[in-house]
Amino acid sequence: MNHPRDESLNRTISYTLRSGTMLAAAIIALGMLSGALTARTTTPIAPIGRFDPSITPDNFPGNLVRGVADLEPTALVMLGVCLLLATPLLRVLACGLQFIVQRDLLYAIIAAIIAITLSLGLAGVLG
Amino acid sequence: MDLSATILLLITAILGGLLGSLTGLGGGVVIVPVLVLLFKVDLPYAVGASLVAVVATSCGAAAAFLREGFTNVRIALVLELATVAGALVGAGIAAFTPRAAVAIVFGVVAIWSAWVAAKGVTNPQPPVAPTPVPPTPDLPPRKASLAERLRLSSTYPTADGPVPYAVQRVPAAFFTMIAAGILSSLVGVGAGFVKVFAMDRLMGLPFKVSTTTSNFMIGVTASASAGVYLHRGQLLPSLCGPVALGALLGSLLGARLLPRLNVRPLRIIFAVVVAVAGVQMIVRAVADLMGARA
Numbered sequence: 001m002n003h004p005r006d007e008s009l010n011r012t013i014s015y016t017l018r019s020g021t022m023l024a025a026a027i028i029a030l031g032m033l034s035g036a037l038t039a040r041t042t043t044p045i046a047p048i049g050r051f052d053p054s055i056t057p058d059n060f061p062g063n064l065v066r067g068v069a070d071l072e073p074t075a076l077v078m079l080g081v082c083l084l085l086a087t088p089l090l091r092v093l094a095c096g097l098q099f100i101v102q103r104d105l106l107y108a109i110i111a112a113i114i115a116i117t118l119s120l121g122l123a124g125v126l127g
Numbered sequence: 128m129d130l131s132a133t134i135l136l137l138i139t140a141i142l143g144g145l146l147g148s149l150t151g152l153g154g155g156v157v158i159v160p161v162l163v164l165l166f167k168v169d170l171p172y173a174v175g176a177s178l179v180a181v182v183a184t185s186c187g188a189a190a191a192f193l194r195e196g197f198t199n200v201r202i203a204l205v206l207e208l209a210t211v212a213g214a215l216v217g218a219g220i221a222a223f224t225p226r227a228a229v230a231i232v233f234g235v236v237a238i239w240s241a242w243v244a245a246k247g248v249t250n251p252q253p254p255v256a257p258t259p260v261p262p263t264p265d266l267p268p269r270k271a272s273l274a275e276r277l278r279l280s281s282t283y284p285t286a287d288g289p290v291p292y293a294v295q296r297v298p299a300a301f302f303t304m305i306a307a308g309i310l311s312s313l314v315g316v317g318a319g320f321v322k323v324f325a326m327d328r329l330m331g332l333p334f335k336v337s338t339t340t341s342n343f344m345i346g347v348t349a350s351a352s353a354g355v356y357l358h359r360g361q362l363l364p365s366l367c368g369p370v371a372l373g374a375l376l377g378s379l380l381g382a383r384l385l386p387r388l389n390v391r392p393l394r395i396i397f398a399v400v401v402a403v404a405g406v407q408m409i410v411r412a413v414a415d416l417m418g419a420r421a
Contacts (some may be wrong), residue, residue, distance in 0.1 A: 009200060010193045017346075018190040021183060025375055028368050036130055051171035053222065053359060077368035081179055084371060085354055087186050088347040095204060106277070110204050114347065117211050121218070121351040124358030 009098045016094040020087030024080045031076030038073070089118050136166065137369040144184055144377025149385060150394040151338070152244050152401060153345075154374045155181045155316030156237050160404035163230075164411070168366065170226045174315030175361035178353040180374035181317045185346035187375050191382060192339040196284045199336055202294065202326070203343045205277055206304045210322075210348040213308020218355035221313050230412035233314040237405030243320045245398040273297045283336050292333055300325040312352030317345040 064082070067075025096111030139161055140154075147154040155177045162173035192198050221229065274280065274294040282289035307321040322341035326332045332340070356362055 007196075010196070010198070013200065014190045014193040017186045017193075021186040021190065021375065025183070025372055028372050031364075032133065032368050032372070036133070049169065051169045051361060053171075074364045077364040078362075081362060081364065081367045081371065082357070084179060084182055084186070085350045085357065088182065088350040091186075092204075092207075092347060095200060107201060107204060110208065114204065114207050114211055117208075117215065118347065118351050118354070121211070121215050122354035122357075124355065 009095070009102075012094050012098050013091055016091050017087060020083065020090055024084035024087060026080075027083060028077050028080030031073045031078075031080060034071065034076065035073030085122060089115060089122060092118060132166075133365070133369050136366070137373040139165070140180065140370045140373025141377040141380070144180070144374035145381045145384075146377075146393070146397050147374070148184065148188065148378040148381030149388065149390050150244060150397045151319075152240055152394075152397060153181070153317045153319050154184045154378065155311075155314075155349075156240050156401050157404070158370060158374065159233060159315050160237065160401075160408055162366070162370075164404065164407055170229055171221075171356075171361050172363055172366060174221070174229070174313075175353065175356040176363065176366040176370045177315035178312075178349045178356065179362060179367045179371045181311075181315070181349040182346050182353060183371040183375040184378040185317065185342055185349065187379055188382060189339075189343045189346060192342060195339070197333075197335045197339040198343045199279070199281050199332070199340050200343075201277065201281070202279050202330070202332070203340050205279065205297070206301065206322075206325075207344050207347050209301045209304035210308035210311070210344055211351045213305040213310075214312040214348045214351040215308075215355065216305075217309035217312025218352040220309065221352075222359070224313065227412040227416045229314060230408045230415075232310070233316075234405040234407075234409035234412070236310060236314055236316060236318065237408065238402045240316075240320045241398040241402035241405065243324075244401075245395055281336075283333055290333075292336065293331070295331045296329045300329040303329060308348050308351075311345070311348050312355075317342075317349060319345060 064075055064078055068079050092111055092115045096108055096115060099105075099108040099111060140158065143157040143161060144154050146152070147157055158177040158180050159170075159173050162168040162176060163170055168176075189198070274297050277297065279294040279297065280292065282291045284290075303321065303325040307318045307325065310316070310321060311318040319338075319341050322344060323337045326337035326340060327334060330337075353362065
């Protein structure tokens with residue numbers, strides 16, 4: 001079963017995982033470093049108190065995009081975290097594409113179901 | 128969190144990631160109690176940050192493991208259907224579960240993982256199994272056919288060339304994986320030991336295939352629940368940043384050091400630390416409960 005197809009599949013997935021994780025780590029590091037160097041945190045980092053489930057993050061994706069555009073350290077860290085969380089999804093999509101190329105319908109469908117469920121979780125629709 | 132706390136958090140996460148990868152216990156089982164007991168972080172935030180770190184370490188390590196050829200991507204995909212569903216259910220349950228209950232479940236999971244890791248020392252697995260496991264002929268044909276229909280059997284590399292292995296009891300492993308997903312999501316750990324149990328004991332996979340495939344799946348499982356927690360505001364950048372970065376650096380360092388170190392004594396010591404942390408979490412939760420009653 002370890003024929004060339006499986007090896008090219010492994011290479012594709014390995015590449016996706018590595019690049020996603022490293023890019024995410026680099027953005028998180030950049031955010032933390034810029035926070036440390038400039039101490040320019042326009043949104044004050046909330047002191048870590050008790051978690052209150054009734055307070056949802058206000059305007060979550062919108063604020064993040066604005067913060068990243070302003071190169072706000074906290075927003076950069078959060079962008080890195082979001083990219084990190086998206087990396088497994090990218091990996092599942094890479095698997096799915098590879099299975100489509102291999103005309104392996106069963107596994108393409110399995111990958112698609114995981115990708116859809118995972119996307120719903122990441123988008124905050126489920127759970 | 129100020130700068131010194133961030134640096135302290137980063138160093139702690141590097142150590143956690145390093146020890147977690149060297150001992151096979153994983154990062155989450157250390158990060159949660161460290162955040163709660165030492166940094167006085169509220170449990171839901173600790174669970175969120177830990178899951179982000181678990182995603183980071185899993186993805187980092189999986190990239191390296193894949194090239195070794197042990198990871199079985201088909202088995203991972205089939206079982207991920209179960210773990211992702213479990214993770215979303217777990218995140219749903221977490222919303223209604225009091226902190227003390229989560230802390231107690233965490234404590235049990237920590238002690239259990241520590242026990243499994245420590246027990247592994249008395250019966251060490253050879254790095255590469257020299258003799259192939261014969262395909263079990265006495266298996267009921269119907270059960271074998273699900274694994275066959277899903278084409279789950281594969282080979283793993285040895286010095287003498289690829290060795291084939293068969294896969295059994297797929298449905299039992301699938302249901303165990305739903306439980307693994309729920310646990311992972313609820314208490315913020317990879318729950319690698321449950322996944323390895325399902326693959327090693329139930330499916331009868333070679334040990335190295337179980338551990339690498341389990342690690343491969345952990346990233347997807349943890350990202351599903353972390354995604355839910357992100358929208359609940361449980362992922363704080365001031366925590367998740369240093370914890371994820373540190374754990375990733377630590378686990379990559381651990382992967383480099385692993386072939387050169389004798390990790391058995393380390394594993395025992397670390398298992399004891401994790402077990403003590405688990406007991407601490409339970410004691411604190413019970414004390415909180417009594418305090419609330421009084």
